[in-house]
Each structure stands twice: as C-alpha cells, then as structure tokens.
Amino acid sequence: MVKAKYQDVLDLGQELNIQNGDVSEENGVLKVNGTASTQYEKNQLWDKIKEIGGESPSDIIADIKVADESIYHKHTVKGGESLSKIAKHYYKDPMKYKAIFEANTGILKNPDVIHPGQELIIPNL
Secondary structure (H helix, E strand, O other), rough: OOHHHHHHHHHHHHOOOOEEEEEEEEOOEEOOOEEEOOOOHHHHHHHHHHHHHOOOOOOEEEEEOOOOOOOOEEEEOOOOHHHHHHHHHHHOOOHHHHHHHHHHOOOOOOOOOOEEEEEEEOOOO
C-alpha cells in the first residue's frame, strides 16, 4: 500500500539511475536506500518524497547517500541555455552564474559564451 503511494519516488530513482537501491516495506513504513550520483539528484528525490508525504512523512524512511560530494551536479548544456538560466534552475538565483563560470574556467573563457553539448560542473555553494 505505502509502496504504491511512493511509486513516483521509486520511478524517479530509476530515472536517476540510483545505485545500490533497495526498497522494503515493514509495518506500513517504506524503507528506501541507495546512492545518488550528486547532491542535486538526492535533493530531487527528497523533494518528491515531501511532495507526496509532506514535510516530515512518517511512512517512509530514506537513506540516500551521494557518490560525489565534491560537486552539486554535472549539467550538459542544451541549445538556448545561458549560465544565468542554468544558475536559476539549480540555485533558484540567476546571479549565481558567476559560481558556475568560475568552476568551469578550464572550458569557458567568457560567461556569455557556452555551447550545446558542453558538460559543466555545477559547484556546491
């Protein structure tokens, strides 16, 4: 029953390719374990859990680890994107584009010039 309630969380875990995933149900509580690639992916899972179960759900216990804590995420640039759009997506603040630029000076020479297909480091703030 509780597994069906949180099916969207389990589906998102598959979509994000969560490693070492394990799901079990005991006494009406869903236990979920796994390792996300980045903190951003872990946050996506927690956001989905809260969307379904509220701020402090009592019917799910999730132990999600992060494989690479040195960065927030990796982002592949798509057509029409800018560093400020990317910053707004990850940080909810377009002015944080400078942090993304500084983390990628090895491949970026100008914060106004990015190209589709480039893989950018999204740094922890």
